[in-house]
Amino acid sequence: MATVNISQLSEQLLKCPVCLETFETPKILPCLHSFCQKCLQRILKEGENAILCPTCRNEIQLPQGGVQELPTNFFINNMLDFITVQSFSSKPIDCTNCQDHSHAVARCGDCVEFLCEQCLAAHKRTKLTKEHEVMALKDLQSSDVQDKMHRPLYCSQHDREILKYYCETCDDPVCRECLIMEHREHAYGYLKDVNNKQRQEVKSLVDSTKAQTVPLEKAIEDITTLMERLGVRSKGLQQEITSNFSKCTEVLKEKEEELLVFVSNECRIKCKNLGLQKESLETLLASVTSSCQFSENVLEHGNEAEVMLVKKQLTQRLNDLQNTHMAFEPQEDDVIEYEFFADEFRKAIKFAGHVKAFPTVPSLCYATGIGLHKAKAEVEAMFQVITVDRNKELYGEGGDRIAVSVVPEDGEAFEGTVIDNNDGTYCVSYIPKLRGNHAIHVTLRAKHIKASPFSIMVSGRIDYHRLHHTTRAFGTQGEGGGEFNMPWGVAIDNEREYVIVTDTGNHRVQVFDIRGGFLFKFGNVGVKNGELKSPKGVAYSSKGYIIVADSENHRVQMFNEDGRFLRAFGSQGGQEGQLSHPCGVALSKDKEIIAVTEQDNHRVQLFTLHGEPLKMFGSQGSEEGQFLYPHHLTFSVKDLCLVSDCVNDRIQVFDKDRECQSCFGEEGTKVSQFDGPEGIAMDDESNILVCDNHNHRVQVFNNQGEFLVQLGSYGDNIGYFKNPCGIAVSDAGDIFVVDTGNNRLQIF
Numbered sequence: 001m002a003t004v005n006i007s008q009l010s011e012q013l014l015k016c017p018v019c020l021e022t023f024e025t026p027k028i029l030p031c032l033h034s035f036c037q038k039c040l041q042r043i044l045k046e047g048e049n050a051i052l053c054p055t056c057r058n059e060i061q062l063p064q065g066g067v068q069e070l071p072t073n074f075f076i077n078n079m080l081d082f083i084t085v086q087s088f089s090s091k092p093i094d095c096t097n098c099q100d101h102s103h104a105v106a107r108c109g110d111c112v113e114f115l116c117e118q119c120l121a122a123h124k125r126t127k128l129t130k131e132h133e134v135m136a137l138k139d140l141q142s143s144d145v146q147d148k149m150h151r152p153l154y155c156s157q158h159d160r161e162i163l164k165y166y167c168e169t170c171d172d173p174v175c176r177e178c179l180i181m182e183h184r185e186h187a188y189g190y191l192k193d194v195n196n197k198q199r200q201e202v203k204s205l206v207d208s209t210k211a212q213t214v215p216l217e218k219a220i221e222d223i224t225t226l227m228e229r230l231g232v233r234s235k236g237l238q239q240e241i242t243s244n245f246s247k248c249t250e251v252l253k254e255k256e257e258e259l260l261v262f263v264s265n266e267c268r269i270k271c272k273n274l275g276l277q278k279e280s281l282e283t284l285l286a287s288v289t290s291s292c293q294f295s296e297n298v299l300e301h302g303n304e305a306e307v308m309l310v311k312k313q314l315t316q317r318l319n320d321l322q323n324t325h326m327a328f329e330p331q332e333d334d335v336i337e338y339e340f341f342a343d344e345f346r347k348a349i350k351f352a353g354h355v356k357a358f359p360t361v362p363s364l365c366y367a368t369g370i371g372l373h374k375a376k377a378e379v380e381a382m383f384q385v386i387t388v389d390r391n392k393e394l395y396g397e398g399g400d401r402i403a404v405s406v407v408p409e410d411g412e413a414f415e416g417t418v419i420d421n422n423d424g425t426y427c428v429s430y431i432p433k434l435r436g437n438h439a440i441h442v443t444l445r446a447k448h449i450k451a452s453p454f455s456i457m458v459s460g461r462i463d464y465h466r467l468h469h470t471t472r473a474f475g476t477q478g479e480g481g482g483e484f485n486m487p488w489g490v491a492i493d494n495e496r497e498y499v500i501v502t503d504t505g506n507h508r509v510q511v512f513d514i515r516g517g518f519l520f521k522f523g524n525v526g527v528k529n530g531e532l533k534s535p536k537g538v539a540y541s542s543k544g545y546i547i548v549a550d551s552e553n554h555r556v557q558m559f560n561e562d563g564r565f566l567r568a569f570g571s572q573g574g575q576e577g578q579l580s581h582p583c584g585v586a587l588s589k590d591k592e593i594i595a596v597t598e599q600d601n602h603r604v605q606l607f608t609l610h611g612e613p614l615k616m617f618g619s620q621g622s623e624e625g626q627f628l629y630p631h632h633l634t635f636s637v638k639d640l641c642l643v644s645d646c647v648n649d650r651i652q653v654f655d656k657d658r659e660c661q662s663c664f665g666e667e668g669t670k671v672s673q674f675d676g677p678e679g680i681a682m683d684d685e686s687n688i689l690v691c692d693n694h695n696h697r698v699q700v701f702n703n704q705g706e707f708l709v710q711l712g713s714y715g716d717n718i719g720y721f722k723n724p725c726g727i728a729v730s731d732a733g734d735i736f737v738v739d740t741g742n743n744r745l746q747i748f
Contacts, residue, residue, distance in 0.1 A: 013076060013079065014076060014079060014080060014083070016034075016035050016036045016039055017033075017035065017054060017055055018035050018036065018039040018040075018043070018054055019036060019039050021036075022080070023036055023073075023076050023077075023080065024036045024037070024038065025037040025038070025072065026072065026073040026076040026077065027040055027067060027068075027070040027071070027072060027073065028070065028071050028072070028073040029051075029053050029060050029070065030060055031053050031055075031056050031058050031060065033053050033054075033055040033056060034073045034076060035054065037067055037068060037070075040067045040070070041066075041067050044062075044066075044067060049061065049062050049066075050062060051067075069156070074153060081107075081112075084114075085107065085137055085140045092104075093114050093137070094114070095114055095115060095116035095119055096113050096114045097111075097113045097114070097115050097116070097119040097123075098116065098118070098119055100116065100118075102116035102117070102118065102119075103116060104116055104137065105117055105120060105136060105137060106120050106134050106135060106136050106137060107134070107135060107137060107140060108123060108129070108132050108133070108134045109132070109133040109134070109135065110129075110132040110133060111129065111132060114137075115134070120134065153173070154175075155174070155175035155177065155178060157175075157177070157178065157182075158175050158177040158178065161175035161176060161177050161178075162175060163175055163191065164176065164190065164191055165178070165179055165188050165189065165190060165191060166188060166189055166190070166191050166193075166194045166198070167179075167183045167186050167187070167188045168186070168187040168188060168189065168194070169183070169186035169187050169188075170183065170186060173191060174188070237355065241353070241355070244352070244353065245352070248352060259338070263336060263338075266336050267336065270332040270333075270334075270336075271332075273331055273332050274330060274331065274332050277327070277330065277331050277332075280326060281326065281328070284321075284324060284326055287321060288321050291314075291317050291318060291321055292318075294314075295314050295318060298310055298314065356399065358395075358399075358400055358445070359389040359390050359391075359395065360387040360388065360389055360390075360395050360400055360424075360444060361388060361389065361390050362443070362444040362445065362447035362448060362449050362450075363447070363448075363449070363450055364388040364389075364390075364392060364450065365385065365386065365387045365388050365444055365449040365450060366385075366386055366388070366449060366450045366451065367383050367384065367385045367386070367428070367442055367449060367450075367451070367452070367454070368383060368384055368386065369382055369383030369384050369428075370382070370383070371383035371428070371429070371430070372440065372454050372456065373456065373731075374456065374457070374459070374684070374731050374732075375430075375432050375438075375456055375458045375459075376432075376458065376459055376460065376461050376684065376685075376733070377432055377433060377434060377435050377458055377459070377460050377461060378431065378432075378433065378461060379431065379461065379685070380429050380430070380431050381429065381430055381431070381432070382427065382428065382429045383428050384425055384426065384427055384428065385402055385418075385425065385426040385428060385442060385444075385449065386424065386425050387400055387424045387425070387426075387444070394424055395424040396423055396424045397422070397423070397424055398420040398421065398422035398423065398424065398426075399420065399422075400420075400426075400444060400445070401444065401445050401446075402418045402420075402426045402428075402442070402443070402444055403415070403418070403441075403442075403443045403446075404416030404417075404418055404428050404430065404440065404441065404442050404443075405440075405441040405443075406430050406432065406438055406439075406440050406441075407438060407439045407440075407441065407453075408432070408433075408434045408436060408437075408438050408458075409436050409437040409438065409439075410434065410436060411433070411434050414430070414433075416428050416429060416430035416440075417429045417430065428442070432458045434458065435458050435459060435460045436457070436458060437455065437456070437457055437458075438455075438456050438457075438458050439453040439454070439455060439456075440452070440453060440454040440455075440456060441453045442454070457732070459732055459733045460733070461685070462683060462685070462687075462733050462735075464687075464700050464708060464709040464711065465709055471718050471719045471746055471747065471748055472516070472718070472746070472747050473516075473718055473739070473744045473745060473746045473747065474512065474516030474517075474744060474745055474747075475487070475516075475743060475744035475745050476743060476744060477743040478743075479506055481510070481518045481520075481521055482510070482512070482518035483743070484501070484503050484505075484506070484510075484743040484744065485503060485504070485505030485506045485743065486503075486504045486505035486740055486743070487501050487502065487503050487504065487725070487726070487738045487740055487743065487744075487745065488502045488503075488504040488535070488536045488537070488725050488726055488738060488740060489501070489502040489535075489536055489537045489538040489549070489584070489585075489632075489679070489725070489726040489738065490502075490538065490679075490726040490727065490728045490736050490737075490738050490745065491538045491539050491540040491546070491728055492540065492728050492729075492730045492731075492736065493540050493561065494730060494731040494732075495542065496561070497513060497514040497730075498511050498512065498513065498514070498519065498540075498561075499511070499512040499513070499514060499516070499736060499745070500538055500540055500546055501538070501726075501738065501745060502535040502536055502537070502538045502548060502549075502726075503521075503535075504534050504535060504536060504551075505534075507523060507524060507525035507526075507531075507532045507533055507534065507535065508521050508522065508523040508524060508532060508535070509521065509522055509523050509532070509535060509538065509546065509548060509559075509563065511563070512745075514730070514732075514734070516745065516747070520562075520563060521563075522559065522563030522564075523535065523548075523563075527553055529557070529565050529568055530557070530559075530565035531553075532548065532550050532553070532557070533550060533551070533552035533553045534550075534551045534552040535548050535549065535550055535551065536549045536551045536582070536583050536584070537549035537582070537583055537584035537585040537586075537596075537597070537632065537726075538585065538726075539585045539586050539587050539594070540561075541587055541591055541609070542591060543591070543609075544560055544561045545558050545559070545560070545561075545566065545609070546558070546559040546560070546561060546563070547585050547587070547594060548585070549582040549583055549584065549585045549596065550568070550582070551581050551582055551583060552581070554570060554571060554572035554573075554578075554579045554580055554581065554582065555568050555569065555570040555571065555579060555582070556568065556569055556570050556579070556582060556585060556594065556596055556607070556611070558609075558611075567610070567611060568611070569607065569610075569611025569612075570582065570596075570611070574601050576605075576613050576616060577605075577607075577612075577613040579596065579598055579601070579605070580598050580599075580600035580601045581598060581599045581600045582596045582597065582598055582599075583597045583598070583599050583630070583631045583632065584596070584597040584630070584631055584632040584633045584643075584644075585597075586632075586633045586634050586635055586641075587635070588606075588635050588639060589635050589636075589637065589638075589639040590639075592608070592609060593606050593607070593608065593609075593614065594606070594607045594608070594609065594611075595607075595633055595635070595641060597630040597631060597632065597633050597643065598630070599629040599630060599631060599646075600629075602618060602619060602620035602621075602626070602627040602628060602629065602630065603616050603617065603618040603619060603627065603630070604616065604617055604618050604627075604630065604633065604641070604643060604654075604658075606658075615658065617654065617658040617659075618630065618643075622648050624652070624660040624663060625652070625654075625659070625660035626648075627643070627645050627648065627652075628645065628646070628647035628648045629645075629646045629647045630643050630644065630645055630646065631644050631646045631677075631678050632644045632677075632678055632679045632680045632691075632726070633680065634680050634681055634682055636682055636686060636703070637682075637686065639656050640653055640654065640655060640656070640661065641653070641654040641658060642654075642680055642682070642688065643680075644677040644678055644679070644680045644690065644691075645663075645677070646676050646677060646678065646693075647676075649665055649666055649667040649668075649673070649674040649675065649676070649677065650663050650664065650665040650666060650674065650677070651663060651664055651665050651674075651677060651680065651688070651690060651705070653705075662705065663705075664701065664705030665677065665690075665705075669695055671699065671707045671710060672699070672701075672707040673695075674690070674692050674695065674699075675692065675693065675694035675695045676692075676693040676694040676695075677690050677691065677692055677693065678690075678691040678692075678693045678724070678725045678726070679691035679724065679725055679726040679727035679728075679737075679738065680727065681727045681728050681729050681735075682703075682729070683729045683733065683735075684729075684731075684733070686702075686703040687700055687701065687702055687703065687708065688700070688701040688702070688703065688705070689701075689727055689729065689735065690727075691724040691725055691726065691727050691737065691738075692724075693723050693724060693725060694723065696712065696713055696714040696715075696720075696721045696722055696723060696724065696741075697710050697711060697712045697713055697721060697724070698710070698711040698712055698721070698724060698727065698735075698737060699711075711737075711748065712724070712737075716742050718746070719746070721737070721739050721741070721742070721746075722739065722740070722741025722742045723740045723741040724737050724738060724739055724740060725738045725740040726738035726740075734747055734748070735747065735748040
């Protein structure tokens, strides 16, 4: 043990974080934080068997025996003993073996007791303890004997039994009794013998765990910097908002002053006009009053001569007063209205700006869609970005800053088009110009979302007119690996880039790499599970299932991707769930339904992935929706089911309800005519490829059934066929044709 700085230990390691006192019976939690046993018992809620670590807040499930069954921190105990011994010269230690409180002079390493002189003498005399390792305290102060301070570790299952062994089977230290009882048949060794190896394993783990400190410290530094930037940003925004609203307040104040002045001026003008009107009316009233009073006095007090003398004057004055035209109604009113346009004002306030902080977290947001996995040059590819908030819930609002940059390996980067769906999702589209590797960078507020940048291989559009220039083939007639005897069906495992072929005449399935290199085979002739008899159609599920039409056994068998048998369904017959010479198998668009053609029952049956029958359609005949020996089938991206109606020399297309929607083809040797159509597949541009078996060719149609081009003709050279049967198109755009009569596969 290296020399220890006692003062550092006392501060850093030897004080309980809860009570802040020196540890007393230190217990260690699975999170490697230690606390006094009594402190843990105090914070444990009554009736509960779990505790929150006071340091890291992780929930800890306690052992059945509670806190006391937690492992003791032996390191802290050893350090406490070491510190006690180091300081005994200035601070004597009481004997822990008796009640006399005598000063200790020695320590027994086996009993972990400090002994006074009397107890030391008794220890040396007693039979049970005389062989114990006892050292004087002054000797223990030497750093080269610090290892002697380690307390012995006892087995929790067997009283006073020291842990000396290591059970390799259980990865646990055990005692002698444990080896005899619970670990009798287990591999074990002495702790001292396995110590170095185990220490090295732990050290390696420590080193690899320590490596996390650099990114953790960097993350903490980044977060601290971001928090500081947020503080600065917040202060700046607050100042900007305050400044702008101060300007708004000034504008409002100016408008207020304008309105107040207008009201004051209007009131002043109205009052002035009313005052003048009032003054005129008051003058008239005074004239009327005085004239009437004068006239009444004359009539009351004047004699005949006096009245007649002023009659003419009185009459004139009174007539003048009566004929005076003056408006009695106020020439002004008190109507001064103030109309506050509340709705318009609220709308205007919106233009004063708004503050928006997005709760979305770039590292939690993700993208999904076919455009992240494959694309074709000059063809639009699409995917969707889904935003997630800090509570790890889907965010339901738009407005986030999503940016998409598509970077070709050889070429200039270009931006994708982002459409905000205003519900927290964003539709992204892009059109690559070049073939080859591309990186798709998807950022949210300049931070990469989860898994960004994405890698994608952009393939070129299929030029069917040039395919014969790039043809290659593999396989020959025989029974060995990579050899065939009438191969029939083909399927592609795009993830592992495997080509799966039914070798009908050899009653087996063979698996190749994408270049035609033989990998492995499975199955042999027989009727047991995993055995095959003339296997024909084959399909591959992204869930890892290889689905085989075991034709002569009238069943479908399912294998895992390594060829191990999983399950079988079907038996010979014409009832629901029964099969009669099943030929083709295919998976629906959602990969949850297995479709099977039955050539002798002249129908198609649908099953679950567990082999439970769901539906059947078709019957014997030549009308639309009827079949004569249907052989192969496939599904379009719109989940339409296309069936090669072999003897009727046509392709029938069924909608999602499995009603006949359309058909194309007729018997003949011209283009768009068939002589026994077999394998059928669709490329990612929805073109339809059909093996025209007895015409020894492959015909290509658009998704409306209109002829585009013919591949191959009769022959055994590369690019020629003899009775082609199966066909499949890989995600990379390669076309695999089972050239049955030539016992090979050709790749276009």
